[in-house]
Amino acid sequence: MANDNTTGAVSGTAADGTSVFEEHRPLLLGVAYRMLGRVADAEDVVQEAWLRWSGADRAAVREPRAYLVRTTTRLAVDRLRQIASRREAYVGPWLPEPLATDYGHTVEDAAERAMLSESVSLAVLVVLESLSPLERAVFVLREAFGLPHAEIAGILDRGEAAVRQLAARARRHVAERTPRFEADPAQRRELTERFLAAAVEGDLDGLLAVLAPDARLVGDGGGRAKAPLRTILGAGKVARFLAAISQTPVPGLAVAPLELNGGPALLATSEGRPYAALVPEAADGLVQRVYIVSNPEKLAHLAR
Template sequence: MTTDIATEVFEEHRSVLMGVAYRMLGRVADAEDVVQEAWLRWSGVDRSEIREPRGYLVRVTTRLAIDRLRQVKSRNEAYVGPWLPEPYATDFGNLGNPRNPGNFEGTVEDTAERAVLADSVSLAVLVVLESLSPLERAVFVLREAFGFPYAEIAAVLDRGEPAVRQLAGRARKHVGERRPRYEVDPAERRDLTERFLAAASEGDLEGLMSLLAPDVRLIGDSGGLSKAPLRVIETADKVGRFLLGVARKNVTDLSFRLLELNGGAAMLILSGDEPDSVFQLDVVDGRIQCVYIVRNPEKLVSLGNQ
């Protein structure tokens, strides 16, 4: 296999490799590092002995991601304040098609496939995945997000198939108990996001309160590098007043952009041309159940050109 063909083969599978790595790690830079390392392994291996390039590349990427995950878990233990995954711009082609792991190119058009992709990269689900062990997380990502057969996952992880099925069962139960139990129409989420932005920017407390569920939660992630709540804020009254207080500060210096992050509508707030923060909402029964705010500048770098 020539270098040009090797590059072509790798690029054919890059989106699924990035999809696996990002879902495993929750950070774009870490995922990109893992995919780059996978490329170095691929470029240096005797490819004439590899019958299934996809299987080899997924195996290498998953194992590298597991090693990286073990490193970042210790890093996250010293994290200042709540930790949230890094927001990622999704176009349903750059993170792989989870319903058809043999076809990673292009946009996912089918509504059901879009829903699966949106769920598998949502901030809410990625937060839950943080509580899994590295092996459980790998099995869950490969099985639930990408639909890999158990036998193939066993080969990736160098484990017996019965052991992989046990890991999958534990991970599925754990995520099922903690993941949000709702489905949201993308148009409804976008509409609520726009109304939320309008109410907050206009200082409309009554309008904002009408959008918030009584037990709404606000989770802010700054990593100690910018201003954000160091604890989760709960109840509509406290969340609403906090948001209005934020909106009143330097609002003339900020601009807003609505875009798709992690499979759903989100607000990118810019200070000049630089990303300042990301707001994303969980919606249940037409009300906002959780507000995520990412203000850690290290997690906004990839959004600079959005």
């Protein structure tokens, strides 16, 4: 894909401009969400990209997709720098907002579906939080969307050699800190579904059978809902915690399975409102990490 976006022509009508933008909106939201970890922030960035696009001289844009990805990525990098202090002041562990996904119906190629699912998993997004904004941008564009180094260099106004260094550093950092996902997505799904069934039932033995010995549970209530303020370590402690909360009375409780961040998960609602999302991450034949998001601000979009 060309990096020179200043030659050629695209229809300048408002209708054509809208249709072109809407065609690329899912891609732009995918980039922004992986960059920012919040649906609301991603939507804000994409809206700003739309404003830039609608005000641009579209007749001078040779490659709309390249222009829009470049604009969205730069806006997301700026937003990451702006919200750094917000993350530092957060109460308890910070987790990305759970994202409803269903690549099984929208992506036919199994390898592409697996790549998309892994790149949007909570385990990977949590690790991306420790990267610099530029490293995160390079990782997302390269690993999740397969953009060439030369194109990423144009998007970020960096030399290609510098981008390759950023990509290698980010890839190494993520690989060292995330569990290795199951090679067989079907086996991973079967394992996580067994875990979720045991969690709903409060089945202590069932939980212990699928949890890794060094499993960890991370909860995010943001100071607005009950959640562990520290990571719970060890299969026994994680299993006992899950068994205990399964017995906690919640008004009008309903639990439904759905796909979040590329894998099986549970959404609990209280009197029709999202109450908590439970997202397990499996690797090496066992559930390695369990994420519980109960901050109502991070669940509001799931009510849609």
